[in-house]
Amino acid sequence: MSTIRIRSSVPRRTMRWQTGFIFSSERTCSMDARVAVMASITTIPRFGSRQNTASKEQSMLNISRINAVFHSYGVAIIRYRWVVFIAFFALAFAAAAGLPRLKTDVDQDKWFMEDDALLAAKDRMEHLFGNEDFCAALITVDDVFESENLRLLRQLGDELLDRVPYADDVLSLTDMEFTEGVSGGIRIADLVPENIPEDKGQLEAIRRKALSRKSLKGRLVSGDSTETWLILRLKNVPESVKQINGEESIMAIGHLFNEIVSQPQYTSLHPQATGLPVISAEKLDFFNKETPRLLGISLVFTTLILFFFLRSLRGVVFPLATVFCVMTMVFGLQGYLGIQTDPTVIFMPIFITLAVSIGYSIHLFNHFNDEFRKTGRRKESLVIAVEEVGWPLIFSALTTVAALLSFLLIPLRPIRWVGLTSASLVFLACLVVLTLLPALLSFGKDRECPSGEITVRETRMQRFMAWLADISLKRQGLYLFMLAVGIGACLVGVSRIEVSFDVLRSFGRKIPYVDRIYEVGQSQVGSLYSYNLALEFDAPGAAKDPENLKKFEMLVRDVDKLELTKKTTSLLQILKDLNQVMHEGDPEWYRLPESREMVAQLLLLYENAGGAEVERWIDYDYQRLKLQVEMGHYNSGEAARELKWIQQEAGRLFPDAHVVLTGAISQYTVMQEYVSYGQIRSFFIALVIVTILMMIVFGSIRIGIISMIPNVAPALVVGAIMGFADIPLDLVTVTIIPMLLGLAVDDTIHFINHSQLEFERCGKYVESNRRTFFAVGGALLMTTVVLTLSFSAYMASVVKIFVSMGFLVGAGLFSALAADFFITPVLLFKTKPFGKERMD
Structure with missing residues (x-):
């Protein structure tokens, strides 16, 4: 432990400086005391501070001038904080009125774009042959041909036909065309007469008739007479009909079918409902309950994370307030515009917003707390915090938005919705953190600055970062060899990924309706x-x-x-x-x-x-x-x-x-093709766009390429895990890799940006690497933990693909951080993109 003692006359307290040391002091200090203390300690200049050297002024992108802009921006935010507060409150209040209008849609046809050839073909066929959608029920009893079972079967069919909107006809043993030969032609009659017989002989005759027909045996009734299949076929719902009983038509049909077959009088038939309207309705009901539950768990995790890292009530309440403000604005606007999406993908934008907003807030809070502990001046500390984090956060948000917008290349509505909504939320979150959060934090009193006898000591985090900085350049050859081996192993796993939209494989049988339709599919006559x-x-x-x-x-x-x-x-x-x-x-x-x-x-x-x-x-x-x-x-x-x-x-x-x-x-197969090619295309386009942005910002093609090498790590690691663990690439998991690219690049921006600044100050790659770990390493580790724990709420779900996602996101983020800590320093040291080392 390194220790420096300086006498002063202020009350004892502890504060953290940008250099990573903690100072304890006694009694109040004057401005002269502050200057004396700062002059007595050799500090590492802050990112973007006014102590930048001339070499920095000569860089292609002048960070100092950019920070000056954010300094002015911070001053304006504090000066007009009431206007900012009222403006955001008014916007959020107005947007909140649109939240009740926000609807979800589980209709598979809505997954496709309006001009999709598959939808055109389906519309043409339905015009000719009728609605392809149907509801069905598998009936399982000891003997289908018992009089009471046949009576209940007919009663169920009649009630379905009478009560379900746009019901066309019922196909069952008691409601079907049974053709018999008569003199001079044929007769079409009911297999089961209107007056169902009680006599066993007559019932046996009905059984023999049914089982004698190949078109019925094993199709509508099982050979052992224990199962039968009831189908409710539907009419085409006019396009002018938007809702039935206050909900989407397919939802109303599915809910009413379920309600009818679940009535006590049909319990003895043991009906198991299935069919697209039924599945869609139950899927919506399930996710309407699962979404708030997982969101609640995530909020608990987020609250605990914020309190642990920031140790402040403001640090918990204000970041969460910014999250709710952002989500209210975007989702409220979508409610006004009537934008709908599948409930299985609505988690993604919500959790991205939580994770990103909290991560951005932590960066701002850390810089603010550092300055506030040193100066005790709240408003000045906030201006400096906005000055220092403004540009990195804006650029991080831009790269994340660029990666998320690559989802627009996949021609499926839910995935495009995820990309556009997530991109909007991320960029708005950045603006809110840089605008509303400083305005909120500016309300409060200043503190008296400490002085007196000050003890400077390294914290555990700084010691850990110092150790990482030392080992990051000690075994460079080993790290590069491990990188090559890891890439090879990951490529093997990636080659085993399978695209699948199977509800059983993606959701799992722990969900009641999924387990039921699986049992129906395994039955003798159900599908x-x-x-x-x-x-x-x-x-x-x-x-x-x-x-x-x-x-x-x-x-x-x-x-x-x-x-x-x-x-x-x-x-x-x-x-x-x-x-x-x-x-x-x-x-x-x-x-x-x-x-x-x-x-x-x-x-x-x-x-x-x-x-x-x-x-x-x-x-x-x-x-x-x-x-x-x-x-x-x-x-x-x-x-x-x-x-x-x-x-x-x-x-x-x-x-x-x-x-x-x-x-x-057919729809699943087409979606698999869209996802397979769309995933590859969207990832590489996102990679190219982000690389170009990095080149522009860092003013160097070499740095831009180097900066992206570590960011391929999460894609390879996640792809390998999915391949080896047999996790399918589906409507949910297809969004992970481009999203991780956008999130992981944030760490790289902070690490390389600070490495470049520190090299301009000291002229040595090893020393600049050490300073970079000391200055931003802890924050990068902290934000990675925040993001991982935020997404870990997925693992509390019973949905298989959500559990996988919670794990995959964490694995991807930590692989990106590991690459930034152990691969990026090696690449910078070997390629020397910032120029030759200075001899002084």
Whole structure:
């Protein structure tokens, strides 16, 4: 421990100086005493102070002049602090009125841009065949064909059809077209008569009928009669209908379906609801509860962090006030503008704002506290604090904004929303910290400056930083070797990353609705996901041509063999059923008719008998065919391969037809492609933009390139962890790497900027490195801890991908800090970008 004792006549107290020493003193000092104390101690000039040397004046970017601007800015803020306070209060109050209008949207169609080809194809198919979305319930009982179970099944279907908005029809054992042969033609009737029999013999006859049809067994009812599948098909909701019962139409449908099937009278059926509207509604309900819970945990962490580091009530209340001010302004404005987004991504901007705002506040508080302890003059200390941190914070915010705006290159609405919203919040947070926070801190009394016998001693943090400074340049070759090995290992992990939008893999089965839809998918007749294939022929009538139907049958047979396919539904089942019925129910005739005339005759008989199911699978002009493929489980890579194969095989069999794929899995596959290429493109563009900014600011191409080498570390480390730990790249994790680039570059800016300034003062790379660690090392470590702990609130969630994110962000930030502490000094020492060392 180094100690200096100076006599003075002031009350005893302790204060921290920019040099990193602590001074204790006794009795009040005069200005002369202060000057004497400062003259007696060799101090390291502060970043941006007026003690800069001539060499600094010759640098391409004159930090001294920039700081002079921020000095004037700080003076203006203090002078007009009431105006600042009132202005921000008025803006926040006005914006707060827009918060109740802020809405979330879980409709998958809203993920895509308005001009996306997939949405256009889906709209065209829904215009022809009806709404592709449906609600469904898996019924599990001892025997589906018991009289009471059939009665409840019919009652449930009737209630759903009567109460659910835009319900079209119900498909179940008690509500379906059952075709039978009669003299001179066919008859379409109910499988289960209107008056459900009690007699066991009659019920057995119904069972035999159902299980004799290949189109029903294993599809609508299980072979052991313990499961049956109820589907509520929906009409197209007009675009003019914005809300139903005060909420989005898809939400209202999902909520009401759940409400009905969950009624006590249907408990014996053990219904398990699924379908896109149901999942969307439950997803919204879950995240509406999960978001406040995680936000509350994060606020607790943030409060404790602030109190631990700043040891001040102001240091807790004022930074949190700036956070709420920033979020209120941005989210309130979005409420006024009617901007909506998926609730799974709304966490990201909130936690970025918390972390960045607190980090920026700590920088300002540290400089203010240092000055206030030395001078005891509140307003002057705030001006100096704004002068010293203004430019680094503004430039850090700009680089973070540049990285976040790279999300706009991914053509998915939620990810673009994250990028634009986060960028707005970060930049506004910087402005609020540099404007509102000094204004708030300026209210208060000055302190009497200490003097007397002053003891100067190093703190534990300074001793730790001194030790790091020493070892950072001792084993340069080892550090570079470890960097090379680490990069190689990380690249292996990165190559194993898989893009996936599987709700089971991303969210996990600890979420009740996710666990339920997984069980439905594993059942005998239920499904997890579905997608649709449509064939559009050039000429009307081509869809019922026997040759085209045979080729279509070949395609469907091959689709049935795919790993993920559970069952398929199309016109083929109806035609084969009709053909079998016309041949006295002989199972040998469950096949397609041989001639075009026979196809036309069967369809005419079916239409005359009142059949309507066929309209869902072939259009009025007989020009388009539709196939629905249901899946019991999901693998993103396999799904992408299967859809690609279907597209190619359909194109080979029908070279003159237009092949269209729609539905949830098609959407997931397209999103995977967008994310895969968009992630790579956005990261490299962000990297290039930030590198160019660094070159401009530091006035050197070499420094700009060196400054970015450590900032690739978080991308590699996070990518490697995701690859080795089998964490998918999805709608949430795709935002991590560009975000980390923006956050990690902040540390590099502070470290290299101060290294350059210290080199200009001392002319020695080793000494400038030591001074840099002493001056900013502790703050960099502190902000990294703050950011990591803020994001660690994610780990309290039951959502798998949020837990992974809490860990990944911390790993990325600490890898960036390690690179700044052990790689950046080595690169600066070896490349000597600031010029040759001075001999003096």
